Amino acid sequence: MxxxxxxxxxxxxxxxxxxxxxxxxxxxxxxxxxxxxxxxxxxxxxxxxxxxxxxxxxxxxxxxxxxxxxxxIVHADDREAAIDAETVRVVARRGRTRIVENRQGLVMAAAGVDASNTPSGTVLLLxxxxxxxxxxxxxxxxxxxxxxxxxxxxxxxxxxxxxxxxxxxxxxxxxxxxxxxxxxxxxxxxxxxxxxxxxxxxxxxxxxxxxxxxxxxxxxxxxxxxxxxxxxxxxxxxxxIRTAAEDMFRLGTSEAVREAVTGRRTVRRFTAEPVDGAAVRRAVAAAVTAPAPHHTTPWRFVLVERQETRTALLDAMLAAWNRDLRELDGRGPERIATRVRRGDVLRDAPYLVVPCLVTTGAHDYPDPRRAAAEREMFVVAMGAAVQNLLVTLSGEGLGTAWVSSTMFCRDTVREALRLPADWDPMGAVAVGHPAAPAPERLPRDADAFVEVR
The missing domain is CATH 3.30.1330.100 (CofE-like)
Known part of the structure; x- marks a missing residue:
């Protein structure tokens, strides 16, 4: 041309x-x-x-x-109500300013509702x-x-x-x-x-x-x-007009965080597609920004990337589960098999992350009650870090399942992964590309979880 x-x-x-x-x-x-x-x-x-x-x-x-x-032309003293009526999805909000997707599929300010060049008390819709x-x-x-x-x-x-x-x-x-x-x-x-x-x-x-x-x-x-x-x-x-799948900037900052948190789901079935280790490291970098007691950094993340390491770890954990379920819980073979199958998500995932808690910065209290509370502070910090990890991995397009299994055989995990004695495994995170879209999550009303005093 x-x-x-x-x-x-x-x-x-x-x-x-x-x-x-x-x-x-x-x-x-x-x-x-x-x-x-x-x-x-x-x-x-x-x-x-x-x-x-x-x-x-x-x-x-x-x-x-x-x-x-x-x-x-719509008679509307309240322009905001007209914007609401034309809005399909809020992309970003700052005060009264809203960037939205409108009924025409366009992402723009105020859904294209215009109060200029039209008589007072009316607004123009696209x-x-x-x-x-x-x-x-x-x-x-x-x-x-x-x-x-x-x-x-x-x-x-x-x-x-x-x-x-x-x-x-x-x-x-x-x-x-x-x-x-x-x-x-x-x-x-x-x-x-x-x-x-x-x-x-x-x-x-x-x-x-x-x-x-x-x-x-x-x-x-x-x-x-x-x-x-x-x-x-x-x-x-x-x-x-970009489709949702192609749009890398589909949400504003606060909306993206909210979407990542509420849209994150536990994924138990993965494809065979490899996981990008750089994406996991970016997630770890976000994880370690979580709050922690006494200005400490009580987190360590073991990235189990090699297939042979993952297999050896899971085999050792399986043997420990079978032994403990039989000897400590007195369960029969069928109940043991049912319980052990819950760990299959770790074996099926192409990538594992084992978060570990290190409490070297904890204060030493002689009172058992204060000592227990001190450890709980560090455990809460671990939960915050893992939540950061899961949300960031979701933003990378990866699915996750945080499984508690390593907490039931900590010595076995430390031995299989050659970890220091003061590293406390706090479950394991299965990571991979979801094999299917997650079902819609039903909205939860905050009032059901709130008491005001």
């Missing part, structure tokens, strides 16, 4: 206030024809060279006038289906003019990591919204592997430079990029 060396972007005046039910295509065609007559013979940005609409033109239309024509709106407007302009044009409906977005707003495409018809450069060669002969250009967004931003926010010019025409215009309507902007 040959890159054009120039094109024009023209915003034209004369678009009247739009009311519900207006024939937007007719209104725009009339305003554009009038503007073209008035500027006939002027070149470049001043006019459209006397041709009021040509094959290959691209119309960039502000969503507000589409919403008004479609009657998406078009119900911006792609359908673009298709209808394109069809109507084609009927009125006989021209093959593209239509892009735009709205204003903020952007992560960048200050300032820009217009982007929220609906499109008759245009390839993305330009996939992957597989092409750059000027040095290097194959491009990642580059996919958001053509529709680039057009929206360019048009906003001439439309402005308060100039009364809600529509711009791009001329000179006819190679972007397609015969059919195309899929609209849907190809531009």
């Amino acid at each position: 040959t890159t054009p060396t120039n094109f024009s972007v023209v915003a034209f005046p004369g678009v009247p206030e739009i009311a519900p039910g207006d024939d937007l295509g007719q209104v725009l065609a009339s305003a554009l024809a009038r503007f073209a007559r008035e500027t006939d013979g002027q070149d470049g940005p001043a006019g459209l060279d006397g041709d009021w609409l040509a094959d290959g033109d691209i119309l960039l239309v502000t969503s507000k006038i589409v919403s008004k024509a479609e009657g998406r 078009p119900e289906d911006p792609d359908a709106s673009a298709r209808a407007l394109r069809k109507r302009l084609g009927e009125l003019t006989g021209r093959r044009v593209a239509v892009v409906i735009t709205d204003t977005f903020g952007r992560p990591w960048r200050n300032g707003l820009t217009d982007v495409a929220i609906g499109a018809a008759g245009i390839e919204v993305l330009d996939d450069h992957r597989g092409r060669l750059d000027a040095h002969g290097n194959e491009l592997a990642m580059t996919v250009t958001a053509t529709a967004d680039e057009l929206a931003a360019a048009a906003d430079l001439v439309k402005g926010k308060a100039s009364g010019r809600p529509v711009a025409v791009v001329r000179g990029l006819g190679h972007l215009v397609t015969e059919d309507d195309g899929p609209g902007v849907r190809p531009m």
Whole structure:
């Protein structure tokens, strides 16, 4: 595809206030024809060279006038309630500011609910289906003019990591919204592997430079990029919207932490896919930020990465369980087998982590009650560290199961892993890629667990 060396972007005046039910295509065609007559013979940005609409033109239309024509005006003294009604999922919240996913699948501030350029006491909602709106407007302009044009409906977005707003495409018809450069060669002969250009967004931003926010010019025409215009309507902007699985920034900071905590589930079935040891080490780095008594660091994490070590450990633990269940608990073979099977999750997992408690920083109290409380403080710190570990591993896309089994044969574990005598194994964490999605967790009301005094 040959890159054009120039094109024009023209915003034209004369678009009247739009009311519900207006024939937007007719209104725009009339305003554009009038503007073209008035500027006939002027070149470049001043006019459209006397041709009021040509094959290959691209119309960039502000969503507000589409919403008004479609009657998406709501009487709402409380804008927040209107935002609630349009919100599917809260992505991030800071005070009253909310970034949300709206009914159209767009992630944006306030669900696109706008209180500007609309009478007091009302708000504007985005078009119900911006792609359908673009298709209808394109069809109507084609009927009125006989021209093959593209239509892009735009709205204003903020952007992560960048200050300032820009217009982007929220609906499109008759245009390839993305330009996939992957597989092409750059000027040095290097194959491009990642580059996919958001053509529709680039057009929206360019048009906003001439439309402005308060100039009364809600529509711009791009001329000179006819190679972007397609015969059919195309899929609209849907190809531009990342799926949840592809979106690495699906949540804000506090929301991501909350989602990681509430979304973490015990996983007992794993695939054979290997576990990235670097991901586990990142989780350990998060684990050791947990609070602990007396400014100590009472945690050690044994990463059982080698298959032969894991097998030797689990075989030794199995023998110890069988012996203790028989000799200490007096259980029969069937009950022993049932109890031992609970440890199968450790054998089936491709990776194990054995968290150990080290209480060398504990105070030495002669009173047994105070000594017991001192140890409990360290055990609580161990639980906090393991929770950090589990949540961080969940954020890495890994499943976990924290099993208490090593606590019933601590000497055996220390011997199998060649651990110091003061390292106290506090269970074992099975780590792996989940074999199936976890079932939905039923919400829990905090009031059931709270007493207020």
